[in-house]
Amino acid sequence: MSAQQPLTHFTRLFLRRWPWLLAGTLLTLATLLANLGLLALSGWFITATALAGLGLIVGLDIYVPGGGIRFFAVSRTVSRYGERLVTHEATFRLLADIRCWLFARLARQDPLTLGRLRGGDLLNRLTADIEALDNLYIRVLGPTAAAGLAGLATLGLLGWVDGRLALVALALLLAGALLTWTATRRGRRSGERMSHLQPRFRAVIIEGVRGLAELRVYGGGERQRRLIGRHGRAWSQLQRRMAHLTGLGNALNGLFGQLALLAALVLGLWLHQQGLITGPQWVLALFAFMALTEALAPLPLAFQFLGRTRSAAERLLAQAEHPARVVSPATPAAMPGRFDLTLKAVRYGYHAGRPVLADFSLRIPQGSHLAITGPSGLGKTTLLKLLARLDDPWSGQILVGDTPLHTLPLEAWHGRVGMLEQHAPVFSDTVAGNLRVAAPQADEARLWQALAVAGLDTRVRAMPEGLETWLGESGATLSGGEARRLALARVVLHDPDIVLLDEPAAGLDGASARALAGRLHEWLQGRTAVIVSHDPGWLPPVDRVLDWSRPDGVTNL
């Protein structure tokens, strides 16, 4: 992929909002032109009135230029206000578009692959990388287009005064372009490094804040502080480098502008002495140069950060286009009439050559209930993930009835399967909002039924606003056991045919676990269930218990 492609890709995405972009660019241009008009006409007018006062100009019309100056002054203010409003609104809309676009792409990818990304990294892509793209329109595309057009207008105006003055302006434009090009090159390396350092920096800060209690207890705070300090110093160094570059860019931009002004001053004097331009025209030209310098001023800074923007765009695109391993087949098989599950010589793991499940076979007849117990790390959760088709086996087969699972339409399969994960999330929402993730149309009666199965109804009734109680970030107001029961209620609400439960009683005391077992037993009637638990003591009555702690537990099925 060439370095240009990601930016081209996002520019194309931006163009869907072309009315906003066009309006923003036109308003930027209108501001620059109003500035040019104001400065040039004021210069001309002040000089003309001075000369008229000396009696060197006779019959000077002060009303039309005076009106013009007022017009430009007011229109500059209005267009500047409008420009800020429209370009920022456009940028917010663009960023929202990109966030939705990225989230939609991520949602199609494998949860297992995504799970391997560090939380900070993913968060960074959804926030900082996307925000870095605002530079593209608000500072690069819009102002460059507007400065280019304003430059042409200035050339036209100066050409009307005298072609030689236009040539000096052309030299200033070329110097501005050279400066911008140099800033792009010099800023690229630091910009890219900024874009790579930022997620790591964020991650150590987030980890430090999340693990504050443990770090304090074990005295690890000093180590984390040093880690944050090291990242912070690297970040400051990059910022300092960028600030130097910005300062140099501003200084050179100012210097080129002053040199051009000096050249216009000397050239204008000579032209005036030759009688080729009038005094007011000379001053008009000088002010036009000042306006042109102002139009070019923001470009080196914007292009200096283009490396960072490009790097962010590359990362976003790479993430968005990461191929999903688990996809729905192009021509899926029909859903079978029965849901007997058969695993035949399944081999699967997370690292090549190190299978977690090796030649694993199992039969789970429709409507039967299977419990899997055994020590940690043998692959119980992995088995549930394969049954839910969050990933496909390396080899072997998983059959639903007689149909291979991977040939079934993925969404339809997920519609039939309900899975309680070990780390099931609680969203920053109300109780009802968290439940309706599984069934958006469910009425309150259904929500209460699901809560009752999970054993959480009494607790929710005692909450200040019942179902509408806000649960805080990641369910901060719930205990671990309550959070799991909320997630279990979500599975119940989904009303699946195949129920996969990973440690549903985790965090519950013995009596609560036994009560849960009774309710689950009733709810599971008519459904196929696989229940994973370290502790076989609390389990509801099941047809079979698979004990993976026994040497023959995994293979003799």
Ligand SMILES: Nc1ncnc2c1ncn2[C@@H]1O[C@H](COP(=O)(O)OP(=O)(O)OP(=O)(O)O)[C@@H](O)[C@H]1O
């Ligand atoms: N996403 C992953 N990436 C890499 N390795 C993984 C991943 N998930 C699990 N593993 C590894 O696969 C093995 C089986 O994990 P799994 O979670 O299936 O075991 P488990 O029997 O359910 O354990 P527990 O009872 O502790 O949940 C473990 O060694 C684990 O470290």
